[in-house]
Amino acid sequence: MIRTLILALMLALGAGAAHADRIKDLASVAGVRSNPLVGYGVVVGLAGSGDGNTGLTLQSLQSLISRLGLVVETADLNAKNAAAVMVTAELPPFAKEGQTIDVTVSTVGSAKSLKGGTLLMTPLMGADGQIYAIAQGNLVVGGLGVSGEDGSSLTVNIPTVGRVPEGGQVEKVVDAPFNDSDNLVLNLNRGDFSTAASMAKAINEVFGPDIATPIDATSVSVRAPYDPGQRVAFMGMIENVELTPDAPAAKVVINSRSGTVVIGGNVRVTPAAVSHGSLTVNIKEDPTVTQGATVVNGDNGAVVVPGQTTTTPDTTVAATEEKAHTFVFDAGVSLSSLVDAINAVGASPSDLVAILESLREAGALRAELVVI
Structure with a gap:
């Protein structure tokens, strides 16, 4: 089940990477927002x-x-x-x-x-x-x-x-800075230095050099026409400029409530050995109850008088340990190999979380582990 979900995500990410995205889908204009x-x-x-x-x-x-x-x-x-x-x-x-x-x-x-x-x-x-x-x-x-x-x-x-x-x-208009400044600022929905640089480059290739300048990982400044009518048309053309955003940072996202685990396509693992197994201990209580008796000699002979009952504990302890599965990750293992190795030992979502956390603590997981 885990492999099916993650492979479906990989295919979706791969399909998306083959197509360029429009700027309107990657960024918004600074100051243009709802209230x-x-x-x-x-x-x-x-x-x-x-x-x-x-x-x-x-x-x-x-x-x-x-x-x-x-x-x-x-x-x-x-x-x-x-x-x-x-x-x-x-x-x-x-x-x-x-x-x-x-x-x-x-x-x-x-x-x-x-x-x-x-x-x-x-x-x-x-x-x-x-x-x-x-x-x-x-x-x-x-x-x-x-x-x-x-x-x-x-x-x-x-x-x-x-x-x-x-x-x-x-009943009242909220002033927007869209027509007040010489430059328009595009704010990326997800900050990334490479994507900001690529966005500025794509705009300059269409409209000419020095039109767009990346400010930081989140913002790109664009020189805009002074006339409001031309500015609206200019912004409409910029929104439809296409570029291929850079691959996101490697992350592993874990939903602690539902047990859902999503592994990004850029996740890598350095050389590491993982041993996975479990120990089951069964304790069974089967106490033995014995009826006590007292023999009394009288004129009519010996008489047996019932006494107090005695309880004798009888505890059985059995321990069963599954054979530990050990697998080794080579340098630069990709997402598909990581999923194959973990699924080969029949790991449940909780086991997968434990393995990923252990890999991160060992310094072998080259990704950010996010728990939501």
């Missing part, structure tokens, strides 16, 4: 699955109604059909006033379901406390939650979280 938004609101119109007499929801309803010109006390309200919620959204880069975004609504009280509810007008703020969007609309809930009078209940998926498609309207 998280958050707000607190109220959902109404629930079919009895709301917060009930929760103080937070009652105060929210009172405040909301008072802003509409009505005077009401919390004692006169019932939030059985309403729920206090947190509203979150992502403001995409270059979003302009009037454009719409999707919002996610999640309960913060004791509401059982948001199905059928309507989100009332909710301001969405950024990290700076400024309002960048307003959310409102009918919720789409994929989950289902029902309960009976006897306490029985049925829940499908998550009924306490819903979405309002295009329910947020952008």
